[in-house]
Amino acid sequence: MAYSKNLIDHYENPRNVGSMDKESKEVGTGLVGAPACGDVMKLQIKVSDSGIIEDAKFKTFGCGSAIASSSLITEWVKGKSVDEAHSIKNTEIANHLALPPVKIHCSVLAEDAIKAAIADYKDKNKK
């Protein structure tokens, strides 16, 4: 199976690897997937008062496509508003990385992860 250049680049040089304080009010954390299924993504966003995602970090257990999908989405959400980030579709990730059909679920998981992180952030900051 030949992977695309973009995918290999994100796998070999993943962006925004790391963790943020999950107790902080500015931070939203999404943890999706299951070890038994072979992929788990943890995605965190740090949101400014004006609702802009200032920083994003991830850690992923999964195949190369899962690692690349989560790396890519952290890159994309930075600088976006929470609502903009919420509208990112898995197909955009799959297209950018040229994921083969059996790996589409990795992009779905990345979309789930950002949505879960946003939900966590909103939950913490309920007025």
Place this chain on the structure above:
Amino acid sequence: MIKNIYFDYQATTPVDPRVVDKMIPYFGEIYGNPHSRNHSYGWEAEEAVEIARENVANIIGANPKEIIFTSGATESNNLAIKGLADFYGDKKNHIITCVTEHKCVLESCRFLSEKKDFNVTYLPVNSDGLISLKELQNAITSKTLLVSIMGVHNEIGVIQPLKEIGEICKKNDVFFHTDCAQAIGKIPLDVNQMNIDLMSISGHKIYAPKGVGALYVRRKPRVRISAMMSGGGQERGMRSGTLSPALCVGLGEACKIYSKEMETENKKLIKLKNAFLEGIRSKCDEIYLNGSEEKRVPGNLNLSFAYIEGESLMMGIKNLAVSSGSACTSASLEPSYVLKALGVEEELAHTSLRIGLGRFTTEEDVKQAVNKIVSEVKRLRALSPLWEMAQDGVDLTKINWAAH
């Protein structure tokens, strides 16, 4: 340019150059049909085939007349199981095999149970990958025709107790077939001491070419199988079709080499295996060996690298040709049915790689592989949320994961 290194000797092996040398004349110079009885072209080809047959017989303590050449172990397993079932099926219709057998054995059994009114018992395995002899004994009934258990496992390298299984079969008057594709040249085999009635052999797992194999069929007492293909009645009527003298010679020569060199090769492989395992374990924690640690061939290391998904590790060590126990590389996305049968949890099964060492593996190869694997394991664990949680003392089994 980084050198590619081959660590997949259970998938296939390169043909030994000594084997190639013996085969070459039979592509050009000596081209007769070994079944042509009326001229020297045929006789020459026939003589080569018969010498090869003897070499194959010798490595398992059989008589050359008991060796049937086939296209490989898949055909041998099909012929043994379906052929025996067809011949004796009206008297006995129960087969005992094991959940971790190769797909061609399992599928042959499934065919018989779905289409031919056979009952099949699939024995479970213990966590070390071995069957329980007691369970085997208990599974045998008056209707049991055949026990089919492989010698050495293709995925986890464990050695089943063939001699003990053979004893039980003999005592109960049940035929014993064993798939020895991965066992030939790796462990001593003797069809008489082990009471084996049928044995499948593969060429390309033992440094002979792909496309050739053999089936041992016992003559005393005689074991009867129905042929699967109709034709000229070659191979004592059990396997029609013109033999390829070149391929037969290749298989024979590969067996002859192993007859002489098995012991020295095993010693070398034990050293390499130990260096590999210790090299990784001295630098990384939580590396688990799947299958029995003692009852296994030294050329197989099936390892789980906890908290790292197998395919991502394979991508990171892409110059090392290994095989993934995690099926994320295939279309099914299911982890290995073999590791599942051992009771390896799915999360650990996803982190598994099979590393195969063989005749042409060098100490330098092992050193390079260990370095590469250790550095990738560290990199990917730093990327793994599971590793982070485990380090923080989170019990991963207590988390309510959403299956997807």
